[in-house]
Amino acid sequence: MGVLHLKINGDDLEVAAPGHWTLLEVLRYRLGLTGSKQGCDKGDCGACTVLLDGKPVLACLTLAATVQGRHVTTIEGLLPAHVAAGGKGADPVQDAFDRCGALQCGFCQSGMMLSARALLNRNPQPSDAEIKDALSGNLCRCTGYTQILQAVELAICEAAGRTPTPRSWERASCADSGAASASDSGERSA
């Protein structure tokens, strides 16, 4: 057992935990931050994705001792960070996932949203291929991915003040496809 000095979601924390524990174990079993999911626990699924200094990493393959002095963002940190930055309510990515129904069991969702958030922080206008690529480390066994990709697209378009084109995922990206018809938008936000 040792004392770890961690910076999680902006908070400086001192946590007593065995020295060989992963970040995922400390988050879930010491800090009660159970939004980071323990799927495969060996790097295969992405459900445990958190941001380390803004970059997506797998918490199950990260020793907690190695993240001392670095910034960890978990799914629990997205809403407070958005509010602290002057926004209202949930992070736009979370809001878009909610409105698009981009989940079924939800197990992949927190990792998926953090990968999307990291992408949009780095590149607010990614192409379709860039979105797919950035999310490719997060496996979803339920949705078939379509609504997930649409949710990211919705978040991108809203941030840029554009109306997303429904189903544009299968066609051009919303950035190229211009305004959507009213009925299409209705379908999207249903």
Add this chain to the structure above:
Amino acid sequence: MKAFEFASPVTLDQALAELPNDVAKRDSVKLFAGGQDLLTEMKEHLVEPTKLVNLKRVPGLDRIELAPDGTLVIGCLATLGALAEHAETKNFFTCVAEAARSVGSAQIRSQGTVGGNLNQRPRCWYYRNEHAPCLKKGGTECFAYSGLNKYNAILGGGPSYIVHPSDLATALVALDAQVTLRSAKGERTMALEKFYSLPSEGDVTRETVLEPAEILTHVRVPAKSGWQSTYLKFKERGSYDFALAAVAVAVKSDGAPRTIRDARLVLGGVAPKPWNVPKAAAALVGVALGSAEGAASSKRAGELAVVGAEPLAHNAYKVPLVQGLIVKAIEALAAR
């Protein structure tokens, strides 16, 4: 995962002092870089070290630099993500950046390092299954030989039929990379190609000639002016995965139309080490990129590349696959 002591030396010498000289102890003290392979091995109880030597506090080992003579010098702690994005690597050592980019997912690339990638252990599912006492784990049998061997070696196999999983190794061998190995006693440098050993050549439980007391500190890729290169990897799924087969092709060309003067061709995912096929590469020399003659020479290179292939029951598909990748990779170079 079993508990272990976690040493965080702040100099290379301190790190070297932690390592055992005794081969019998090599798995009880392990170097820890990004942990993206080692922790999976520990979780599956394939290795249960009592001590990890964390390299990440040693300053400077994460640098990627172009030396004045144009040599690319990559520190062992450079992440795959950093290498994939490094401008000079992309421009002058393209296949290396492409191979780094092809590894795993963004999550794996943000922590996985070059040293860890080159020293990672095989992915063969018998090796990775703690209940299968296979040859690689000190047992007496390679279960892949007569078992489920879809992902195993078609070249260079026996007595173990693993394929080396590193994407980076294939690309680096194609560019004649050298590795520097440091121990408390001194330093040695060798061609990366020689760093890897076949199961029939050395210790069948290892894939490299790294001594227990050594750290791979740097990779050096000599300047190659007038060369172009590409890395092409075929995966079973569109998402992240290891290579079913891969090729790294490098050509030096000049004139108009561009005529190939020298070439390198290395296969990945098909053998227990990066499979360098100089005779196949020689078949590309003297022909113009993009010409009908060039297409014929790519096919010829494909035939020569798999000379000696001995597919197992479930992996004969790798022969035409790797031949197709060779043709495509050369087409891609012609289009640049």
